[in-house]
Amino acid sequence: SKIVVLISGGGTNLQAIIDACTDSNYPAEIVGVISNKADAYGLTRAKNSDITAVALSHKDFASREDYDQALIKEIDCFDADLIVLAGFMRILTPSFVQHFQGKLLNIHPSLLPKYQGLNTHQRAIDAGDDVHGVSVHFVTEELDGGPVILQAKVPVFEGDTSDDLAARVHEQEHRIYPLVVKWFAEKRLNMQDEHAVLDGNIL
Ligand code: GRF
Secondary structure (H helix, E strand, C coil): CEEEEEECCCCHHHHHHHHHHCCCCCCCEEEEEEECCCCCHHHHHHHHCCCCEEECCHHHCCCHHHHHHHHHHHHHHCCCCEEEECCCCCCCCHHHHHHCCCCEEEEECCCCCCCCCCCHHHHHHHCCCCEEEEEEEECCCCCCCCCEEEEEEEECCCCCCHHHHHHHHHHHHHHHHHHHHHHHHCCCEEEECCEEEECCEEC
């Protein structure tokens, strides 16, 4: 399977998938990485691994709709089977989501449906949660609302800062995202009627 990865920042999840792809048994390859920020370190990670890296700045477009149309064009050039959002900090328009229906994955640093949106680690701490985590889900038009595929939990310890917790969650992100991408590439995973289905079972 051909994957395009969308990023806005450091790209440690991108790196985890790049690393997974170096295994000759891994069923997917990253054909392109696109960032809405030209200085995203993830673009350097892509180039270091000889992957085509594209900066497409949202600031060069008058509207969200215009940007997303340009992004669709760019992604379509890669003829990708799957689009992986890995720290892509943009809300996507309905027409974008519809264009790639069932082919869009996102990773969100909370145990969805808890803590949609930003600052998830601090919110978990402030709520006094003793368990926090990360979710990989299909993208639908509802922000952070698509069907969850896989979650990993981490403990929250007393005195944890948001950074402590983020680091603990990141380790799990790097474990579960390549796994979900593998399932998709093996055609074991798809979205049916806004349900995530793995090996014929609704998750
Ligand atoms: C991750 O925490 C991910 O869950 C969130 O954005 C962050 C991206 O980190 N959506 P990185 O750029 O992959 O290091």
